[in-house]
Amino acid sequence: MKVMLSRVMMVLLTCFLSSTQVLAAEKAEDLYKNYCWQCHGMTGNGNGVNVRDMSVQPRDHTDAKEMSARSDDEIFKAIKEGGQAISKSVLMPPWGGVLSDDEIHSLVKYLRHLCQCSGNQ
Numbered sequence: 250m251k252v253m254l255s256r257v258m259m260v261l262l263t264c265f266l267s268s269t270q271v272l273a274a275e276k277a278e279d280l281y282k283n284y285c286w287q288c289h290g291m292t293g294n295g296n297g298v299n300v301r302d303m304s305v306q307p308r309d310h311t312d313a314k315e316m317s318a319r320s321d322d323e324i325f326k327a328i329k330e331g332g333q334a335i336s337k338s339v340l341m342p343p344w345g346g347v348l349s350d351d352e353i354h355s356l357v358k359y360l361r362h363l364c365q366c367s368g369n370q
């Protein structure tokens with residue numbers, strides 16, 4: 250009986266943990282689709298509705314070659330403090346006033362999912 254109970258607990262715990270992970274991923278996707286898609290595109294390929302009028306084109310977040318040239322820290326900084334913080338264009342706005350650090354970390358993970366790459370740490 251005791252063994253049964255701990256198995257049930259394990260299953261419940263696993264369900265709980267995996268659902269919170271899924272939630273975090275969905276939340277990052279929502280954030281992206283609220284704040285980033287206008288420039289970076291719905292699928293992150295850099296082809297948002299704004300690009301026609303922009304002098305500097307937004308990064309294609311699905312480009313593994315470009316995206317793996319940046320560390321997670323640089324990506325975090327670019328999102329929080331804007332393009333200028335990593336010597337990129339001011340057309341990439343700073344999001345630190347809108348998004349919490351946790352939300353920015355989840356976006357960094359989401360970008361890694363889009364590019365299917367990891368950072369050059």
Ligand code: HEC
Pocket residue numbers: 280281284285286287288289299303305306307308315316319324327328332336337338339340341342344356
């Ligand atoms: C107003 C348009 C605009 C919006 C909105 C925008 N970006 Fe950008 N972003 C840019 C531009 C333009 C660049 C490229 C800057 C450059 O190459 O100098 C860029 C670059 C970046 C980079 C740097 C990539 C690299 O390696 O050079 C990251 C990371 C990024 N954006 C993430 C985001 C995220 C996440 C959001 C939403 C929270 C977002 N951006 C919203 C315009 C935008």
